[in-house]
Structures are given as C-alpha cells and as structure tokens.
Amino acid sequence: MVDFSLTEEQTSLRDMARKFAKGEMAPHAAECDRAGRFPEEIYRKAWELGLMNLNVPTEFGGSGLGLFEQCLIVEELSRACAGMTTSIIANCLALEPILLGGTDEQKHRLLDPFCASYHLASFCLTEPSGGSDAGSLKTRARRDGDHYVLDGEKCFITNGPFASLYTVFATLDPSLRHKGIVAFAVPRETHGVVPGKEEEKMGHRASATSTVRFEGARVPVANRLGAETEGFSIAMRTLDQTRTPIGALATGIAQAALDHAADYSKRRQTFGKPISEHQAIQIKLADMAQALHAARLLTWQAAWTIDHGQPGSLESAMAKCFASDAAMRVADEAIQVFGGYGYMKDYPVEKLLRDAKLAQIYEGSNEIQRIVIARELLARYA
Amino acid sequence: MEIAVLVKPVPDAETRLRPDAKGLALDPEGVKWVLAGYDESAVEQALLLKEAAPGTTVRAISYGPVARAEEVLRSALALGCDAATSLEAPPEAPTDAVSVARALALALTKHPASLVLCGKQAGDDEGGIVGPAVAELLGLPDLGVATNVRWDGGPGGLTMERSVEGGLEQGRTALPALVALQQAWNDPRTAKLPNILKSRKAPIERIPAAEVAAAMAPSAATAPRRLGFRLPPPRTGAKMIEYKTPEEAAEKLVRILREEAKVFP
Ligand SMILES: Cc1cc2nc3c(=O)[nH]c(=O)nc-3n(C[C@H](O)[C@H](O)[C@H](O)COP(=O)(O)OP(=O)(O)OC[C@H]3O[C@@H](n4cnc5c(N)ncnc54)[C@H](O)[C@@H]3O)c2cc1C
Numbered sequence: 341m342v343d344f345s346l347t348e349e350q351t352s353l354r355d356m357a358r359k360f361a362k363g364e365m366a367p368h369a370a371e372c373d374r375a376g377r378f379p380e381e382i383y384r385k386a387w388e389l390g391l392m393n394l395n396v397p398t399e400f401g402g403s404g405l406g407l408f409e410q411c412l413i414v415e416e417l418s419r420a421c422a423g424m425t426t427s428i429i430a431n432c433l434a435l436e437p438i439l440l441g442g443t444d445e446q447k448h449r450l451l452d453p454f455c456a457s458y459h460l461a462s463f464c465l466t467e468p469s470g471g472s473d474a475g476s477l478k479t480r481a482r483r484d485g486d487h488y489v490l491d492g493e494k495c496f497i498t499n500g501p502f503a504s505l506y507t508v509f510a511t512l513d514p515s516l517r518h519k520g521i522v523a524f525a526v527p528r529e530t531h532g533v534v535p536g537k538e539e540e541k542m543g544h545r546a547s548a549t550s551t552v553r554f555e556g557a558r559v560p561v562a563n564r565l566g567a568e569t570e571g572f573s574i575a576m577r578t579l580d581q582t583r584t585p586i587g588a589l590a591t592g593i594a595q596a597a598l599d600h601a602a603d604y605s606k607r608r609q610t611f612g613k614p615i616s617e618h619q620a621i622q623i624k625l626a627d628m629a630q631a632l633h634a635a636r637l638l639t640w641q642a643a644w645t646i647d648h649g650q651p652g653s654l655e656s657a658m659a660k661c662f663a664s665d666a667a668m669r670v671a672d673e674a675i676q677v678f679g680g681y682g683y684m685k686d687y688p689v690e691k692l693l694r695d696a697k698l699a700q701i702y703e704g705s706n707e708i709q710r711i712v713i714a715r716e717l718l719a720r721y722a
Numbered sequence: 723m724e725i726a727v728l729v730k731p732v733p734d735a736e737t738r739l740r741p742d743a744k745g746l747a748l749d750p751e752g753v754k755w756v757l758a759g760y761d762e763s764a765v766e767q768a769l770l771l772k773e774a775a776p777g778t779t780v781r782a783i784s785y786g787p788v789a790r791a792e793e794v795l796r797s798a799l800a801l802g803c804d805a806a807t808s809l810e811a812p813p814e815a816p817t818d819a820v821s822v823a824r825a826l827a828l829a830l831t832k833h834p835a836s837l838v839l840c841g842k843q844a845g846d847d848e849g850g851i852v853g854p855a856v857a858e859l860l861g862l863p864d865l866g867v868a869t870n871v872r873w874d875g876g877p878g879g880l881t882m883e884r885s886v887e888g889g890l891e892q893g894r895t896a897l898p899a900l901v902a903l904q905q906a907w908n909d910p911r912t913a914k915l916p917n918i919l920k921s922r923k924a925p926i927e928r929i930p931a932a933e934v935a936a937a938m939a940p941s942a943a944t945a946p947r948r949l950g951f952r953l954p955p956p957r958t959g960a961k962m963i964e965y966k967t968p969e970e971a972a973e974k975l976v977r978i979l980r981e982e983a984k985v986f987p
Contacts, residue, residue, distance in 0.1 A: 355754075363912075389915055403919075
C-alpha cells in the first residue's frame with residue numbers, strides 16, 4: 341500500500357523543525373555565511389530541543405527517530421541554512437559507528453554524555469591523500485598492550501575544531517586494504533589528538549571543517565568499535581544510514597531556492613508585467629518544482645526502504661545523487677530568475693548555489709554514488 | 723496547586739484564510755490550528771508557576787471541533803502541561819463568547835482549579851470576553867490582565883503585575899482567581915522533540931458534545947448568531963512615485979498626501 345500522507349506525529353515534528361529553522365536559524369544564516377561564523381549558541385539550542393542526535397535510540401537518551409522522520413527535520417533545517425544543518429547533523433554521522441559497532445557498555449559510556457548535555461562529535465574517515473577510496477586510508481593503528489596507538493591525519497572533518505569525541509578509522513596494515521581498517525572512539529582530551537584550524541570554505545560557512553591529526557594518540561582497547569576487521573564495514577554501513585538525510589538536506593536547499601524565486605518573480609516587473617507572467621520564467625519555475633518534487637520523493641522512498649529493514653544502498657545513492665544535482669540546478673535557476681540581483685551577496689540565492697555544491701561532494705561524491713547505482717543495477721541483469 | 727489554562731485553537735498566521743461555501747464561517751480546509759498569541763503566554767505562565775511550586779499540576783482545556791481542540795491541547799502537553807480536556811463542540815452550536823464560556827466552565831466544574839489562566843484575548847477574533855465570562859459563571863474573582871504572576875504559598879500569596887500606561891502596577895490577592903495574560907513578557911518556550919513524541923500518545927479527556935450542549939442550553943435561545951464571514955476587501959491604491967531627485971520624491975509625496983489621501987488640510 342502506498343501512502344504519501346504524513347502522520348500527525350510526523351507533521352508535528354516537521355512543524356517544530358520549521359519553527360526552529362525560521363525562528364532561530366534563518367535570521368543568522370546570512371551573517372554566519374558572510375563571517376564564516378560557527379554559531380554555537382544555535383547548535384546548543386538545537387541540542388536543547390532534541391534536534392541533535394536524532395538517530396540515537398531513546399534507551400540511550402536520544403530522539404530515536406526513524407530515517408524518514410530525520411529526513412523531514414533535516415529538510416526543514418536546511419531550508420533555513422544548509423551549513424548550520426551540516427553541523428547539527430554531524431553528530432548523527434559521528435555517533436552512528438558507535439550504534440553499529442559498539443557494545444551496550446560502549447553505547448552507554450560513549451553516548452550518554454551526548455544526550456545528557458551539549459557535545460559535538462566528528463566522523464573521521466577522509467584523509468588528505470583521498471576520500472573516495474577509503475579502503476586505502478593511511479592513518480595507522482598499532483596495538484600496544486591494552487591500547488592502540490594512532491598516527492596520521494584526517495581532513496575536511498566537520499565540527500573538527502569543536503568536537504569532544506572523534507570516531508576514527510585507521511589501518512593496522514595498509515597492505516590488508518579494507519580488511520585492515522579498525523574503528524575507534526577517540527575522546528578529544530586524548531594526548532596526541534590535534535584538531536587543525538578552520539578551513540575557509542565556499543559554502544556551508546556556518547559549519548566548521550578542519551584537519552584532525554593523531555600523533556601517537558593512545559586509545560584504550562575498550563574504545564575499539566567492533567572487531568579489528570570490521571572498521572571498513574562500519575564506515576560503509578554508517579554512510580548507508582546518513583546518505584539519505586543528505587538527500588533531504590539538498591531538497592531543503594532546492595525548496596528554499598524555489599521559494600525565493602517564485603516570490604521574487606511575482607514582485608519583479610519587466611516590460612509592464614511581473615516576470616512570473618513571462619512564459620520563459622514560468623517554464624523555469626515549473627522545471628524547478630519538478631526537480632524539487634522528484635528529489636523529495638526519492639529521498640522519502642529511500643528513507644522508507646531503510647526504515648523497513650531493507651539495505652537501501654541503491655535507493656539512498658539515487659536520493660543523495662539526484663537531490664544534490666537537483667539542488668544545484670534549482671539554485672542556479674533561482675539566481676537566473678533574480679537576474680543581476682541573484683549574483684549579489686545581499687540577496688539570498690547565491691548562497692544556495694554555494695551550499696548545494698557540497699551536497700554533490702561529501703558523504704560519497706556523486707561520481708561514487710553513480711558507481712554504486714550502476715553496480716547495483718548491473719547486478720540485477722546478471 | 724491546580725492550575726487550569728484555557729486555550730483556543732486559532733488558524734496559523736501563515737494559513738491563507740477563505741470563507742466556506744455558505745459564506746458563514748472560515749473554510750477549515752487546509753487550515754492549521756495552533757496555540758498562539760496570548761494563550762501561549764498563559765501556558766508559559768502556568769508552566770513557570772509549576773516549575774516554581776513543586777506539586778503543581780497544569781491542565782489545559784480547549785473547546786472546539788475535536789480535531790482542532792486536540793491539536794492545540796497536544797501542543798500544550800508537548801510544552802509541559804500535565805493533563806488536557808477537550809470539549810467537543812456540538813453541531814450548530816452557538817458561537818458567542820458566553821456559550822463558549824459555559825462550555826469551559828463545565829470542564830472547570832469537573833476539574834476545579836485554584837488558578838485559572840487564559841489569554842487576554844483570542845489570537846483570532848481578539849474578543850477578550852470568554853475569560854471574564856468563565857469567572858462570572860464560576861463565581862471566581864476575575865483579576866483582569868497581568869504580565870506576570872507569582873505564587874508564594876501563603877494566604878493572599880498571589881502576586882501579579884501588569885503594564886499600565888507609563889509603568890507597572892503590582893497587586894496581591896488570594897486564590898481562587900482567574901487571570902488573563904497580557905503580551906508575552908515571558909518568551910514562550912518551544913516544545914522539545916521527545917516531548918512532542920510523548921504528547922502524541924498522551925491521553926486527552928473528551929467531554930462529549932451532548933454534555934457541552936446541555937451546559938450551553940441556558941443561553942442557547944438568546945445567544946447571538948453569526949450571519950456571515952467574508953474577507954476584507956482587497957487593499958488597493960498602492961502607488962509608486964517616479965522621481966529623479968529626493969526633493970522631487972518628497973514634493974510628490976506631500977502632494978499626494980494632501981490632495982489624494984487628504985492627510986493634511
Ligand atoms: C565541507 C566538507 C565537509 C566534510 N566533512 C567530512 C567529515 O565530517 N568526515 C569525513 O570523513 N569526511 C568529510 N568530508 C570529506 C568528503 O567526504 C570527501 O571530500 C569526499 O568523499 C571526496 O573525497 P576527496 O575530496 O578526497 O576527493 P577524491 O576522492 O580525491 O576525488 C576527486 C574527484 O574524483 C572523483 N572520483 C574519485 N574516485 C573515482 C572513481 N573511482 N570513479 C570516478 N570518479 C572518481 C570524485 O568523485 C571527485 O570528483 C567533508 C568534505 C567537505 C568538503
């Protein structure tokens with residue numbers, strides 16, 4: 341049975357996120373974008389309202405939402421500011437390896453602080469020498485008694501400068517490739533954990549991104565997540581969970597772009613009438629609306645698939661890839677509808693294009709998503 | 723202490739309003755009903771009193787079509803109210819303030835409260851009569867409007883404050899009483915996500931339409947009836963002034979204000 345209507349519970353979650361996004365995020369979006377400011381007061385409020393740690397089950401003090409509900413919330417937040425949203429949902433990404441690989445003891449010990457008070461966590465997979473080919477990462481882990489010693493550097497780490505816990509992927513032996521990768525939960529205060537300075541970014545400027553270096557950082561064996569051979573699988577299964585909300589984030593950007601463009605088109609007059617009455621502009625708006633709608637539906641269906649216990653690799657790859665490409669196109673057209681004003685920083689649409697671009701790159705670039713889609717697809721023709 | 727807070731479902735400010743087919747009422751199709759305005763301040767005030775005096779319970783009470791009333795009651799529960807009562811509007815019920823007050827008073831006789839809070843006026847019709855009428859029906863002292871209420875337990879232990887022209891007026895009194903909240907000095911809180919989830923499953927007591935109709939009966943025959951509902955005429959007459967210099971713009975504006983808008987003689 342197909343049913344696209346939201347339950348009352350889903351509607352109230354979406355409305356609550358919308359209210360927070362409008363009331364708390366949107367008023368600061370332009371300022372944070374311009375200054376590259378990390379608005380910690382907003383993230384703290386998001387935490388207080390339960391908008392962080394959406395994927396942590398209630399038994400560990402989180403919100404325990406399904407992926408579908410997470411997507412409804414992420415879309416609303418991103419509609420106000422995608423950059424802030426990236427930092428708000430980074431905890432979901434960083435804590436997922438603990439949910440997937442951790443024992444009950446580890447879950448309680450490591451997750452409780454996040455649900456008891458405001459803390460940020462970072463997911464550390466990407467390295468300067470490569471992000472897409474995660475199997476060939478170089479950060480080393482060496483066993484030393486009841487500790488592992490980590491050495492290496494991660495880059496482009498969301499919330500890196502502000503995190504109190506890092507989930508880190510390192511290799512026992514690079515020649516083992518995927519099979520040598522181990523996952524760890526590394527507290528910030530560990531000696532030898534060195535977050536770098538904030539990067540200057542094109543978009544998502546309210547989010548902080550940095551390198552994180554590990555210089556002989558000693559991590560107790562009790563903080564290893566899963567078995568020694570399981571790290572790569574934990575990383576990939578984590579991304580299987582978090583890819584779909586990136587589709588929702590991109591959908592939120594596309595929605596914002598369409599909102600601005602449609603509104604502006606009714607107010608801007610040329611040749612004696614609002615530009616919304618010129619067919620060329622109507623066609624743009626119609627195409628933008630279709631791309632947006634398709635992005636949302638692909639995202640909803642991917643979330644639904646995973647919530648129903650199916651792997652959803654194909655669906656989530658399609659959702660993330662399509663929605664982020666759609667967000668780029670819709671943001672681009674929104675600028676066109678605004679004409680010269682669209683190119684000016686005093687107007688809100690150029691930010692949307694800069695923000696949309698990241699969704700095509702992170703959490704598995706769209707080239708990698710297409711590889712996944714093709715692989716799944718071709719397997720069905722075996 | 724038992725606190726009751728009266729909340730009215732009003733259309734969300736972003737809803738596009740339309741009259742229904744008969745032109746008698748607002749078309750409810752697509753309208754989102756929310757807890758808003760002064761009622762939000764009343765709920766916030768109730769919750770602040772509850773936080774200050776352990777053992778206090780807060781019951782939210784709403785009258786209207788079931789789905790609407792329960793929507794705002796769920797919002798009140800998500801914010802932190804302990805219990806909720808919905809009064810089901812009878813079909814073809816009178817819509818005047820006194821009839822609504824009779825319904826609300828019915829819930830308050832079932833759940834007596836030492837302090838009844840409400841908004842100074844509803845967020846939609848801004849009537850401001852229901853609160854005082856409830857006080858009258860129940861024989862409660864109506865303390866008028868307040869911006870802030872505190873309770874220190876003792877006899878005459880209710881302190882209230884209200885804004886008056888140029889200052890703040892303070893007073894003390896005993897309970898029971900009814901107080902209407904003025905504008906929000908108390909930045910109303912936002913419901914937390916886990917509480918929203920819980921409120922969806924919380925029980926809401928429902929007082930059925932027949933009982934509500936019986937409570938409204940004493941004045942039903944004489945209650946005023948609504949004749950119609952229509953939108954205000956669309957605003958017209960916005961005028962763009964074409965100008966080359968600020969002086970020219972000011973000159974043209976003054977001429978329009980004088981000759982067309984007739985603001986100045
Ligand atoms: C703002 C920001 C925040 C980020 N946050 C995090 C974070 O919190 N944690 C984290 O671990 N990482 C994070 N990342 C890293 C991100 O996931 C990587 O940038 C991404 O996976 C791509 O890796 P790369 O940059 O090394 O590009 P590369 O892997 O070097 O790829 C370069 C280009 O080649 C393409 N390419 C690569 N391999 C193939 C192939 N086999 N076939 C076809 N094309 C291919 C890619 O799609 C890309 O276009 C973040 C990145 C950014 C920019």
